Amino acid sequence: MKNIFKYEIGTPFQQSVWEAMRHIPKGKVTTYGAIAKYLGKPGAVRAVGTAVGRNPFAPEIPCHRVVRSDGSIGNYSGGEGVKTKIELLKKEGVEISKGRVTAFEKILYRFEDQHCTRSAGS
Template identity: 55%
Template sequence: MKLIEGTKFQQKVWKYLKTIPKGQVKTYKQVAIAIKRPKSARAVANACGKNPYAPKIPCHRVIRSDGGLGGYSGKGGIKTKLRLLRSEKVDI
């Protein structure tokens, strides 16, 4: 895989995102805990927002703790996030 442009933190987040199975979602907080940065949920959200590789790196599988979708940096924004999640049979 060619080198991904981004900070060390962003790369850590993006690498983890690729382990989230199709059809499943995690919260920004769950991702923060998984990468051993439990207080970094907001930074995880920012890293998702800066993901230039969507949907190949599936930031659309990360949602807010309150069940809200959060944002989506990919083309088409939140509508695309919703469509991607529905196409993966996520109950949203």
């Protein structure tokens, strides 16, 4: 696949992280752990966090849709930091309360959702 970016970036690992974030639908959020797992390295949450933080395409990539595993906003390097991150999420339709995502688990995006949810109900 050709880089969706203009030129090659630091490391392939980071590209994978940013690429994964591209798939996050609007109005939803994901966690660092989910991305790490999606990349096949569920234990590399720290590395994922570093890669996301180093995202040079900040608002271009929905990096603001990435929150902590407990639903808290986490951190942000763009705009005014966490404040901007919350504002962006609210614009996406995500409810934020006390620095945490409301109904976090309900709008949590999983990279497995692309599986056709067969009629198997529970």
